[in-house]
Amino acid sequence: MIRVLVVDDEALVRSGLRMILEAADEVVVVAEARDGRDAIAAVGRHRPDVVLMDVRMPELDGVRAAEEIGRAQAPPRVVMLTTFDLDEYVHAALRAGAVGFLLKDTPPRDLVAAVRTVAAGNAMLAPEVTRRLISSFANRGASRAEAARERLRVLTGREREVVSAVARGLSNAEIGRELTMSEATVKAHVSRSLAKLGLDNRVQAAILVHDADLT
Template sequence: MSDAQVQPIRVLLIDDDPLVCAGLELILSSTDDIEVVGTAGDGDEAVAAVQRHFPDVVLLDVRMQRLDGIAATAALRALPQTPRVIVLTTFDADDVVMRAISAGAAGFLLKTAPAPTIIAAIRNVHAGDGALSPRSVRRVFEQINDRHTSEHTAAREAIGMLTERELEVVQLVGEGLSNQEIGARLYVGEATVKTHLSAAQRKLGIEGRVRLAVFASKAGLV
């Protein structure tokens, strides 16, 4: 076996409830490929904690006393080397989900999600995929479809910049498929899927899989 080992996914937990952090740390400690590198008690500690611990993924609560998770997400996304952010909450109201996505969150999960779902979300987000609870996906897309037609028109015009294959990949992202699933559907390798995804995101000026899925909905692809 090679001396080189795969480094675990470094995770930072931010929640003003110590019991939540302890519970999440217990869940994540059951895995071999995820390591909790630190915790913080409020959103205003997020930037300093990230600069101290260099996490790959941050799990943070949306409701905190001094600085909420939405504002903390936006602050983290403004860093030169930004981690991927998953917002955790006890409720999935439409406006909270949309605000989290707009702030740059790569995922949104309920705190009541089972342990395997939380673990899978961290792995997916770290790999460049998004993570939304099934209820959140449905409600986000329903809300998008009720929004201004100008956004839909702009999205439909923008897809003209994409090649046929890039368009197929974006559509499948909107349907919630992983890179592996997209590759199987299109009979191409995951590396090819990632290449098409990167090209599509660059052309559309979109960063993040969740935002790309939102774009696909606005464009009428899903």
């Protein structure tokens, strides 16, 4: 069962998300929270697998809450929710450790699929809007691109191929088919690459690749 915490300052939005998620098999909403402070407390109480959290909220916004939640032991996977497809706060949240974001008008089927995707350990990079956001806010100046390329030089050629595929939004299975390797081998390459780069998750690796202008 995938345990989900829904965070939004509007009760109607929370209710709608709960209804969509609980209509799906093997998904349960364990709690709701109305702002970032409530979300942090709810994570401690309910230990959800996934947190769906609005970016803009009173008291404590989603970005700062994501940063705090990320410091917890075995933190849940955080997906940001926003009304805007190009929201500067979302890029900040990705850098803070969130694994992706969704628009609030995402179709119910896609919302459920997103929850299952991140619960399985993958990042929300496949939707076109996520790729557009990363590309728009990565701010790839010449010096930033060179710095990113320098960081990526610690990787082997195969590891660079894998993280480049991650940046294109491919799952481990898809990367395995493209590069002719087992899914377990892909997962090992991703883990080693993240460790070498000092990164926490696939989204941060994707941003680094975009910064390097290698996609």
